[in-house]
Amino acid sequence: MSRIGKNPITIPEGVTVDIQADVVTVKGKLGELSQTYDSISISQQDGQLLLTRPSESKTHKAKHGLYRALLANMVLGVTTGFTKELELVGVGYRASNQGQKLDLALGFSHNIVFELPVEVKLETVSEKGKNPIIKLSSYDNQLVGSIAAKIRSFRKPEPYKGKGVKFVGEEIRRKAGKSA
Numbered sequence: 001m002s003r004i005g006k007n008p009i010t011i012p013e014g015v016t017v018d019i020q021a022d023v024v025t026v027k028g029k030l031g032e033l034s035q036t037y038d039s040i041s042i043s044q045q046d047g048q049l050l051l052t053r054p055s056e057s058k059t060h061k062a063k064h065g066l067y068r069a070l071l072a073n074m075v076l077g078v079t080t081g082f083t084k085e086l087e088l089v090g091v092g093y094r095a096s097n098q099g100q101k102l103d104l105a106l107g108f109s110h111n112i113v114f115e116l117p118v119e120v121k122l123e124t125v126s127e128k129g130k131n132p133i134i135k136l137s138s139y140d141n142q143l144v145g146s147i148a149a150k151i152r153s154f155r156k157p158e159p160y161k162g163k164g165v166k167f168v169g170e171e172i173r174r175k176a177g178k179s180a
Contacts, residue, residue, distance in 0.1 A: 028078025
């Protein structure tokens with residue numbers, strides 16, 4: 001039995017789950033998410049979602065844990081939401097936003113202007129003496145993660161000086177550089 005897949009998902013108050021033939025839709029106070037699925041049966045009993053697989057084949061075992069994790073993230077997303085924070089490390093690196101447009105100064109000749117979808121809330125924090133921070137929050141975990149990875153890819157942290165866009169709390173493996 002899959003250790004992740006066999007755990008039931010508790011449905012909190014105010015969340016509705018609609019199970020169709022191949023689509024699960026979760027609605028909550030923050031939004032609505034839907035996920036397609038196949039070869040796994042999903043049932044709702046006593047305020048919990050239970051997933052079962054038809055056989056012990058390798059693909060069924062893999063999908064059992066996958067869909068359980070995706071559904072748990074959907075339920076968590078529509079109730080509390082997800083937040084990712086990015087930190088800009090480097091002299092002259094700045095971030096500002098006007099609505100859903102993120103304006104990044106990352107040491108290139110021109111600023112990078114990045115348009116975010118409406119599902120993602122954007123906030124930039126710039127304090128004197130500290131690195132600028134970009135806060136992304138949404139009810140969709142996959143969307144927040146992919147946008148944060150895209151912003152990080154504009155200037156990945158480099159191992160010699162540690163400059164670049166990194167996640168808050170991320171440890172960068174530093175290299176020694178040339179020895180004189």
